[in-house]
Amino acid sequence: MSKSLENKLALVTGSSRGIGAAIAVRLAAEGASVIVNYAASPARAEAVVAEIAKAGGHAEAVQADLGSTEGPKTLIAAIDKAFGGKFEGRLDILVNNAGTVEFGPFLESSDQSYDKHFNLNVRSLIELSKDAAKRMTKTGWGRIINIGSAFGEAAPLPGVTLYIATKFAVHGFTRALSRELGSTGVTVNGVQPGPIDTELSPDDNGPAAQTMKKLTSVGRFGKAEEIASAVAFLANPESAFINGENLTVDGGWNA
Numbered sequence: 070m071s072k073s074l075e076n077k078l079a080l081v082t083g084s085s086r087g088i089g090a091a092i093a094v095r096l097a098a099e100g101a102s103v104i105v106n107y108a109a110s111p112a113r114a115e116a117v118v119a120e121i122a123k124a125g126g127h128a129e130a131v132q133a134d135l136g137s138t139e140g141p142k143t144l145i146a147a148i149d150k151a152f153g154g155k156f157e158g159r160l161d162i163l164v165n166n167a168g169t170v171e172f173g174p175f176l177e178s179s180d181q182s183y184d185k186h187f188n189l190n191v192r193s194l195i196e197l198s199k200d201a202a203k204r205m206t207k208t209g210w211g212r213i214i215n216i217g218s219a220f221g222e223a224a225p226l227p228g229v230t231l232y233i234a235t236k237f238a239v240h241g242f243t244r245a246l247s248r249e250l251g252s253t254g255v256t257v258n259g260v261q262p263g264p265i266d267t268e269l270s271p272d273d274n275g276p277a278a279q280t281m282k283k284l285t286s287v288g289r290f291g292k293a294e295e296i297a298s299a300v301a302f303l304a305n306p307e308s309a310f311i312n313g314e315n316l317t318v319d320g321g322w323n324a
Contacts, residue, residue, distance in 0.1 A: 073305050075100030078156040080148065082106045082135055082197065083167030085113035087267035088216065091293035092164055092300050093117055097126030099301055101162060104151050106144060108134040108167075127152065135167045135193035136185060145200045159208060162304050163201040165194040166216040168235075170269075175230040183231060190235035195242065198257075202250055211255035212304045215243050216296075219263040219319040225284055236261075240315050247313030256312040258303045263319025266290040286321025 074096060084093040085107035094117065097103045103121065105128050107114035114130035121128040129151045133144035149157045168190045171182050198213050205211025220229060221236035240259060247257040264281040266272040272282075272290035282288055299318050302308060317323055 072100035073307070074162070077101045077161040078104070078148075078152070078159055079162035079164065079304070080104040080106065080144075080160060080197075080201075081164040081166055082144070082193070083108070084164075085110045085117055085130075087269060088262065088265060088293045088296050089164075089166040090117045091297040092166060093128065094121055094124075094126075095294070095297035095301050096162065096164075096304065097121040097128055098124060099304070100126075101304075102127040102129075102152055102156070104128070104148065105130045106135070106167070107132055108136070108140075135197075136169065136189040138188075141193045141196040141200075144197065148200075158204065160201050160204045161208075161210065162212045162214070163197060164214045164216065164300060164304075165197060165239075167193065168216065170229060170232040172228050174228060178231055186231045186235050190232070191238045191242075194239065198242075198246060202246070202255060205255040206250070206253045209254040210306075211253075213246070213250075213255065213257045214300055214303050215239050215257070215259040216300075217243070217259045217261040217315060219261050219317055219322045221259075221261050221315065222317060222323045225322070226280075243315055244313045251312050254309075256303075256309065258311060258313065259315040260296060260299045260303070261315055261317040261319065262291065262296050263317070263322040264290045265293055265296060267293055284322050285319065286324055289320065291318065291320055 079101040083089040118128040217239040218236040221240040243259040
């Protein structure tokens with residue numbers, strides 16, 4: 070790895086497994102010190118931290134349930150305590166990865182499902198981005214990278230209306246915030262994954278997985294590491310002229 074992110078502090082939300090874990094590992098490999106955020110799985114988070122340490126990187130696990138009202142505030146308060154305060158007042162890279170999805174007819178959706186989707190997928194992302202932007206504009210450099218979805222471009226399947234609504238919100242927020250911060254040295258971009266082989270969306274060759282594969286042009290699920298590569302590209306200092314972009318990494322789903 071190029072170590073292009075050496076002496077940078079990165080926060081990756083929802084990074085105890087799946088795409089988030091792959092992103093945390095990749096940013097650490099690029100030289101960043103990484104805050105691994107988790108909601109309720111300390112063992113998984115510590116396993117990610119251990120993997121990073123084994124490879125010679127630096128990481129700390131921080132618990133905060135971003136789907137709760139206090140979750141974002143808890144995580145923000147923990148940023149300055151990570152790594153013994155070495156990066157106090159700083160946050161160089163924020164990857165808003167934490168999210169949720171529930172499947173089912175919209176007409177049968179509950180208020181609880183609505184709150185769950187918007188609190189985690191949108192509200193926490195906005196709160197964390199606001200705090201990160203304040204820190205980044207003080208130093209004149211920063212990367213905010215929002216993990217959206219291929220569903221933030223189109224609605225090819227029924228039964229995920231609330232999720233799609235939140236991911237369209239993420240898409241729009243990314244573009245709007247990039248306009249506000251563009252002159253400060255802070256870029257705001259998104260990565261919109263298609264079907265990725267993870268625990269929450271496994272490539273198990275079942276009917277649902279087969280349908281997802283057919284919607285791509287490459288005929289397969291993506292790997293979490295492929296999303297991590299896209300994030301690392303946008304986090305790189307050499308990507309400074311890329312701003313307000315929602316990079317769709319979906320195997321041709323939306324082609």
